[in-house]
Amino acid sequence: MLLVSIHDVTPRHLERVKRIRGALTELGIGHVTLLAVPEFHGQESLAGCTATTHWLRRQIDSGDEVALHGHYHRQLGTLPSLRARARARLFTAGEGECLALRPESTQAMMQGKQQLENLVGCPVRGFVAPAWLEPAGFRETLRAQNFLWHEVSWFIERLGVRPQYDARAWSPVIGFATRTRMRLWSALAWARVSQPLLEKVMLENHPIRVALHPADWDEPLVIKSARRLIQKLVVTRTPRRCADLCLGDRC
Numbered sequence: 678m679l680l681v682s683i684h685d686v687t688p689r690h691l692e693r694v695k696r697i698r699g700a701l702t703e704l705g706i707g708h709v710t711l712l713a714v715p716e717f718h719g720q721e722s723l724a725g726c727t728a729t730t731h732w733l734r735r736q737i738d739s740g741d742e743v744a745l746h747g748h749y750h751r752q753l754g755t756l757p758s759l760r761a762r763a764r765a766r767l768f769t770a771g772e773g774e775c776l777a778l779r780p781e782s783t784q785a786m787m788q789g790k791q792q793l794e795n796l797v798g799c800p801v802r803g804f805v806a807p808a809w810l811e812p813a814g815f816r817e818t819l820r821a822q823n824f825l826w827h828e829v830s831w832f833i834e835r836l837g838v839r840p841q842y843d844a845r846a847w848s849p850v851i852g853f854a855t856r857t858r859m860r861l862w863s864a865l866a867w868a869r870v871s872q873p874l875l876e877k878v879m880l881e882n883h884p885i886r887v888a889l890h891p892a893d894w895d896e897p898l899v900i901k902s903a904r905r906l907i908q909k910l911v912v913t914r915t916p917r918r919c920a921d922l923c924l925g926d927r928c
Contacts, residue, residue, distance in 0.1 A: 679914035688726035690891035712746035744803035748786035826923035
């Protein structure tokens with residue numbers, strides 16, 4: 678399987694998200710997972726933008742899947758440990774929302790699931806933390822909210838009714854960092870030097886994930902690299918949604 682996801686689906690990013698989805702269609706990607714944020718940075722609401730919600734509904738009707746991608750996509754409060762602070766500093770710029778969650782804020786964030794379901798008119802079964810940063814034990818929070826799958830950097834996990842029914846699929850994610858020029862060039866270099874790992878994954882038939890962000894489509898070099906990568910992968914892999922992996926028999 679080839680699992681392509683588009684992150685940060687919000688009103689401010691809608692036009693770029695639509696361009697990415699159009700480009701993926703041209704490349705033969707018929708099914709993707711769209712990661713939506715109900716209240717991006719606390720400054721805009723999906724509920725207040727009918728253009729975004731209508732587009733999401735149309736994409737669901739055409740076969741795409743919508744998953745919850747945090748509630749605010751922004752860290753609120755102080756991180757609880759040195760390890761959490763190091764992870765947030767290394768992998769994101771103030772957007773490690775889930776690492777800072779406390780019991781009282783967890784409930785508020787998970788209300789985003791119900792809000793998103795009401796907007797798109799169907800169940801939301803998956804969760805992807807901003808920057809894939811989850812605190813220890815977070816799967817139990819997700820299980821309590823009836824999520825059926827989640828993903829982190831190196832695997833996707835199906836969440837069973839009880840922990841003994843959980844199942845993981847090793848699935849490396851290929852993404853492009855565009856926050857700074859240094860990160861951009863590092864990501865492009867990694868896309869080239871990681872070919873042996875990619876070949877190993879393809880040989881062993883593990884699912885491969887490609888994650889695209891709105892900012893990626895502002896960078897011609899990223900667009901070129903992403904197109905080249907996807908063109909190579911679709912030759913031998915079937916584009917599917919994350920739920921197709923986790924709710925089928927592959928996890």
